[in-house]
Amino acid sequence: MIVEAEYRTQVQTHVPMETHGIVADWQDDGLTIYASTQHTHSVRDEAAEYFDLPKSKIRVISDFTGGGFGAKYGINNFGLLAIHLSQKAGAPVRMMLDRREEHVSAGNRPNSLQRVRIGAKQDGTLTAIDVISWGSGGIAGGAGIGFCYNALYPCPNMRTEQYDVFTNAGPCAAFRAPGQVQGIFSLEQAMDELADRLQLDPLILRDRIDTKPTDDMLARAHERKVAAERFGWSRRRPPNADAGPIKRGIGMAQAQWVYVVSPPTTVEVRVADDGSVSVYNSTQDVGTGTRTVLAQVVAEEFGLNAEDIGVFIGDTRFPWGPPSGGSRVTASVTAPARNAAYAAARDLAARLAPLFDDADPDDIFFADGKVGVRGKEGAARPLKDAAKEAKFGEISKLAKRHDDYEGFAVPGELSISRHGLGGVQFAEVAVDVETGVVKVERIVAASDCGRPINPKLVESQVIGGIIQGVSYAIYEDRIMDAASGHQLNANVDQYKMVGSRETPAIEVLLMEQIGAQSSTDARGIAEASNVATSAAIANAFYNATGKRIRTLPMNPANVLATLSA
Template structure:
């Protein structure tokens, strides 16, 4: 990645995390602890089937030997079906929504009907008398929003100021859902209404109603979001942030634009998208004298525990979080949330478990969203395509929260000597944004990749050839994209691409291309424990969680490889804070963080087992081999015996080894308290084919070829599934999804799954996925994530295909008939 100081060859500390909050100031220089004993090791490096070679890295002495390419492995790299698939399709899988505890109460919330107001009084007396009501709690503070830098800037009040319609105020716990819903309707809230503003451009005006009466701050959390500290704020506009992801400006943009032969200048707009997971946000709180147990639909059991312990002044050892299954999470399911805060308060008061699950309306309004954006982009280049200058001014609204940037692609994706990026948060009286599958990067790539295509046309160069000229950072992801462009163009038939607007009739077809970029992240505090019991059972434990991505399965595959077993023979356990610390399921970091720790623990456990079996097999421990669910002496097939039989002969109760995720062998670009960020990245390229009905304005994506890299694919089937999901979500964002607020009342008009249109099965294109196996010589598995990139490039590829079909640029999302017809008339 361009323009960031290299701090490689440093090592992260192994001390326990002191909290899951990142510093809002962003990346910091990594500490330099003792890396421990190490050795020089030759490791495979490069793209398998293209340019595989060896490089030398310094590797800790106790790490396992390097893995060969996937074709030479038995379990890793194989398309194993989900180990929990049968549980899911038969309904045996227990989600938070399904939790039923003895004596459990049902929670219901009181939310604001006003978009901006001070609460004058709250009368709960009638609700307290309602039959079946066990507890009532009024919120003293609201989570997930920006906070005033100076609390005295606002008139004092015992209740939090209402800043958006749907903001939680109080909650009731009752014996039944019906009783809880009836009781909340009896709670009387008296408001003092205040002026409000819900639209981005209206909020930017100097005389707009103020969402906050003074400057604000919002530290990032485990789920991202937040905003850099200390930025200026004028009215509702906070910023600019000139260093997204720590990458600051460089060169002289004004001079670069003057010296450019071609200048592209355009404005792009993207909409607010809500998360709409299959399972809504939910939490069951069970406060007992001996501690607090939380069942959470979450992407990070660790941050739920951290926040609960912090807010209720409990030792972390007294808070247990369980997430057996989570029905989808795209970035908003971190921490306890306001619903969880209320559930815990109610459980403490009632001394009974309390279930609090958002309904669909609440999910849309307060469950998080992807911010909208207005992006004003200037791009200067020479006639040969070399970029000279890039200038971006972007405004976005995350409602009452910060974090509405448009990513880091403008300063890092392409080689450009002069770059200036300014990103502003604009506060509105709307629900808070949250991280959403490649936060900011989806919006930014939509504009940037269209501008690059426009440049290619102006200078008469093929869009792929132009990217080949400017995508030259030399990082692993850059090298991968070059190969992906080649492979994808051949598979897609890019050479058959016609000039823009070639079709004569009302139905016009075209093809487009866009590139994707995301971070290769490692969760710094990740561990795994592997156990072998005396009957031959092998189990793996990590306090990560499976949000539908197949974490249980890949954990079992990695452990199975070391023991020569089938993944189905491994017990794979996640989703409980009583297990060793695991990574958050966000930012494409689980596989890159967990699998090296799992392999290292399994390797140590297997070598320990080999030492115990050596006397039985009358061989050296180094000669003991585990393969095909058997144990044998290397080179002596006659010595083979079934794994379980061999373990029983060793006569022990249990072998257990725990390993932590070591730093990448090649170091990192930067680190925060929670994450390490590689100098390399992950990404991909996508080719789209669309049809546009120029009479009705209906766009249909007919075909999409996605070529992606994720380091070593641990399970190609699950990796492809992630890419399918990202493409489908990207198509939905490009064509359909958009939150609509009523400016007068501040209420969301389509807070449901009917008027809030999401792509349906008949609207999903024909999707073809091609994976690159790229070994980076970075860890004992060389695995990276893949969740974000397929979502990043989709809307941009569709937009470029729209231009090729019609000869008109569509610069506003979503591509609804109204926006399409407006673009065609422009």
């Protein structure tokens, strides 16, 4: 059995709520940069290189970043220009990209043309996969389809070729699971078509072929079962079952991403002599709640509430922090934060022990804002009062993000764990075959997330990834003038994105996957939550209409062309 098809995906631009921007302030004693960035240290390091300054003379501050999705690494040309002008003027210089500039020059998810051939036995066992893809990242490389074909399903014969086609257009940039979104769109549709040709339920086919001996494979098997029951997969009907112009269908697709960590990450925890606790790291918050998870982890070691912890991030004067990319921040910062907090709490216990009749420091506990001795809980006293009486000045502890307990599969500054990330999404759509309008009505997503430090924040990440995936599948499309090379819809009016009325009902099922790899076992979720959405919607489109839509976006023009083919 051979399934063969051609798939096309479009260019998607990042469109963060806050455009790229920088304030450069060159003074005699050093350079201060305020940046909307996903990595304070990459901004500092590039500025040091271009202006021949020691890194110690450059300070980068990013209190909050209004989204980036992969495009806000480094200092960029406008940043270098702002620094140069500040040096000449002797005054701060601010540069912010306007919306058009953001569309055309700040990055994009490249397009793709993919030709896929998959061979399988009658029982569904894969025998060969052959994929060739072309994509344009404009003037930049990196327009591939990721590693999903090599990583998701085991196959004895595999060949993938990925080519960049250079054009006179803005450069691509990393964009929430680079390449995987395009690759999964074709792979999971091809698997769905294979199941249909073999007259198998798509879930049964995946149960047979999703057999790589990894944690993420085991997680996906559980996620398929749980999410299918919650979604109501048993009500799936044959394709094109509805009479009339509005046709409904359901579909599913799987996601795969790597679990990555930045081992240079270092966190400092301080305890002042009034009992107040603070935590320091130079990573930035791009809207994911990094401050909150750091506060939660540190507070737990001192028996305090998260709001009692001072959290100081987004400043290169603090210990080295990871970039906000690859779903790595929480996995990188929470373990050293907990380890530093533990060390500081034990040091504090030793200093407070004399106040409790020279109790053994190991018997000192912290809970509910108090400190006491185990077995004498009634004598516990407020931590702030005990700290003032002890007069110890300040305690400071540093901890680095160590290797995973099992070691990394690929070690380095960007270390890849032996444990992966997965997810399964089920989608329900309504297709108006007269107008070509596709409406995504409901999505159920099951995602493995390690140990969720803050389930509400994790759920929010998944919801955001799905919304972005719906927007990519149905609406977003960069329109270029072939003659001039200019983008014709470089705005937020003609560049259509999903809005509140187009957002489906979304249900998130968080699947804890405890791999016992660090002191928190936290993992990222952003990439994996965005990967499967467009493929799940495309498979639901087939179930609704009996036609395979292999071109994105699923706008009326592409839908009507598919239906009439």
